[in-house]
Amino acid sequence: MNLLQLSWKNLTDKPLSMLLNIVLFALGVGLISLLLLLNTQLQEKFDKNLAGIDLVIGAKGSPLQLILSSMYHIDAPTGNISIDEAKAFLRPGHPFIEQAVPLSLGDSYKGYRIVGTNLQFPAMYEAVPAEGRLWEKPFEVSVGATAAAVLNLKIGDAFQSSHGFVMDDNLVHDDAEAFKVVGIFQPTGAAIDQLILTATESIWAVHDGHSHEEGEGAEDHDHSDHDHGDHDHSETKPLHEQTDRSITSILLRFKARNMQTLNMQRSINENTNMQAATPAIEIVRLRGLMGLGADALRVLALVIIGVSGLSIFISLFSSLKERRYELALMRVMGASPFKLTALILLEGLLLALIGYAVGILLSHIGMEILARAMQDAYRYTFTGLTFLKEEAVLLLGALGIGMAAALIPAIQAGRTDISTTLAEG
Amino acid sequence: MLHAKNLEYTYDGKHILRFPDIACGSGEHWLLIGQSGTGKTTLLHLLGGLLSPLGGWVQVADTEMSSLSSFALDRFRGKNIGIIFQQSHFVRALTVEENLVLAQQLAGLKPDRKRAAELLYHLDLGHKLHAKPDRLSQGEQQRVAIARAIINRPNLILADEPTSALDDDNCREVIALLEREAGAVGATLLIVTHDGRLKEQFSNRVTLQPNRV
Numbered sequence: 321m322n323l324l325q326l327s328w329k330n331l332t333d334k335p336l337s338m339l340l341n342i343v344l345f346a347l348g349v350g351l352i353s354l355l356l357l358l359n360t361q362l363q364e365k366f367d368k369n370l371a372g373i374d375l376v377i378g379a380k381g382s383p384l385q386l387i388l389s390s391m392y393h394i395d396a397p398t399g400n401i402s403i404d405e406a407k408a409f410l411r412p413g414h415p416f417i418e419q420a421v422p423l424s425l426g427d428s429y430k431g432y433r434i435v436g437t438n439l440q441f442p443a444m445y446e447a448v449p450a451e452g453r454l455w456e457k458p459f460e461v462s463v464g465a466t467a468a469a470v471l472n473l474k475i476g477d478a479f480q481s482s483h484g485f486v487m488d489d490n491l492v493h494d495d496a497e498a499f500k501v502v503g504i505f506q507p508t509g510a511a512i513d514q515l516i517l518t519a520t521e522s523i524w525a526v527h528d529g530h531s532h533e534e535g536e537g538a539e540d541h542d543h544s545d546h547d548h549g550d551h552d553h554s555e556t557k558p559l560h561e562q563t564d565r566s567i568t569s570i571l572l573r574f575k576a577r578n579m580q581t582l583n584m585q586r587s588i589n590e591n592t593n594m595q596a597a598t599p600a601i602e603i604v605r606l607r608g609l610m611g612l613g614a615d616a617l618r619v620l621a622l623v624i625i626g627v628s629g630l631s632i633f634i635s636l637f638s639s640l641k642e643r644r645y646e647l648a649l650m651r652v653m654g655a656s657p658f659k660l661t662a663l664i665l666l667e668g669l670l671l672a673l674i675g676y677a678v679g680i681l682l683s684h685i686g687m688e689i690l691a692r693a694m695q696d697a698y699r700y701t702f703t704g705l706t707f708l709k710e711e712a713v714l715l716l717g718a719l720g721i722g723m724a725a726a727l728i729p730a731i732q733a734g735r736t737d738i739s740t741t742l743a744e745g
Numbered sequence: 746m747l748h749a750k751n752l753e754y755t756y757d758g759k760h761i762l763r764f765p766d767i768a769c770g771s772g773e774h775w776l777l778i779g780q781s782g783t784g785k786t787t788l789l790h791l792l793g794g795l796l797s798p799l800g801g802w803v804q805v806a807d808t809e810m811s812s813l814s815s816f817a818l819d820r821f822r823g824k825n826i827g828i829i830f831q832q833s834h835f836v837r838a839l840t841v842e843e844n845l846v847l848a849q850q851l852a853g854l855k856p857d858r859k860r861a862a863e864l865l866y867h868l869d870l871g872h873k874l875h876a877k878p879d880r881l882s883q884g885e886q887q888r889v890a891i892a893r894a895i896i897n898r899p900n901l902i903l904a905d906e907p908t909s910a911l912d913d914d915n916c917r918e919v920i921a922l923l924e925r926e927a928g929a930v931g932a933t934l935l936i937v938t939h940d941g942r943l944k945e946q947f948s949n950r951v952t953l954q955p956n957r958v
Contacts, residue, residue: 321847333838645834654823654851656816739795742830743786
């Protein structure tokens, strides 16, 4: 029997006190680890989705909402903007704009968003088809990796989109032409994995047919009798030559960020019915808001860890009182003072180690459960199955706390006066 | 085997306890008898190397204990001296058998479960091998304590008041057991007691006098 086994037996001899110590420690460690996991993965999502986008132009409303809906696809769009107003930014050859990608949102298939855009959008996120190809004409879709996997979409599959972002049979565009899957993207880790991409024109066509059915045909003049199978009509004209159309937003990449681009943003906000929002600024704002909650949780976690350290200290210290005879006895049997110190230190370290292991296990299981919930709610993929470097640092911290809590009892144990103790009993 | 000369000890720095010289031959059985307050336990601790004397020296198996480093003394004690205390204490998280094995290991010897088990069977404790010590009766605990004291085949066995709480029959039995087991491992046995009943059974006796200076 070595010291480690002896420490272990001493701990398991008091199962309730051991349980309390481990549960407390695991709670503290688990909470910190969960915060780390969430924070890292959110940061990753935010960074990946930034994709070098400098400005988002959309309908007036909350700038944060515009960013969340157009870049992260987790909130409702602020509304639509008319192509007339937007086309200044879509036209090639703008002096400041390197790239402008139009987005049309508002439809979905089984909760996964259908985005009408152009081929620059997947290019922006460096998304390439794993199977099949990019869409070439309206009603062809290329599907993000996660969406394809969850919806079990394969090349050649056809489906009907529905209005809005919730699954509701009453909102299905059953009068419109079906979308046909022509490609499936490789996973990118960005929001595009959760999207179904198609040409902007597809969205228009669906809604034209839709409004036609409802007797609002006056709006869609030259489409009133069009055949959805025949795409040889004005929808194939470049967007900036369209009139009377609307899109949801435009993602912009500037050639360079400078005073002129800042002025352009201000001018959009002041002089048009549109708003321009900077993703980086909005995300910093969002993180600031979330950060308050995270900070409070972090403080709570640290308090719990502190209390668990104290609890380990108290239980070791009080067990020392009960065990002073057996410690003296071990000295009589040949144990050096150092051995007794090591024995108690090991008990503290063991508690910390087990508490850490249980805590990490809990946080990763918790993260996985949370990830599934978020997948359902936001179509965002998180995972509890990755481990972080910070968790190794956390292990060192945990062992440090176990050691610190055990230090005074351990030194006390090493100083056990054999003769006095045994003479008492 | 066991020699002590001019032993002195002080608890408070003012009153010095002086002890008679002791010289026990190998395998001899001795009785150290004295009334309460004569420093019996102090002397036992000095002889067992649990206390360092103020003056004088103790020699066990030709080794002078004050010449050993603290670490070496711990090891020496574990290997060469078996002590049976008035109250039996054990490592409570361990079974009876594990307590014996621990005694072997702490003395720096190889764990020998077979010897531990044999010894316990021999002392009629075979059925308690895997019991926790606090589940045992007083008498059983004392026998386990004796087993632990002799498991490493020590040169010297010290017993502190082993009979004080026992009736006459049990008293005789325990002394017989101690003498038999000490004999079995060829150890010198020194029993410290105030129990007058033991006087007749030992021809080798040292008597402690009240000796405060």
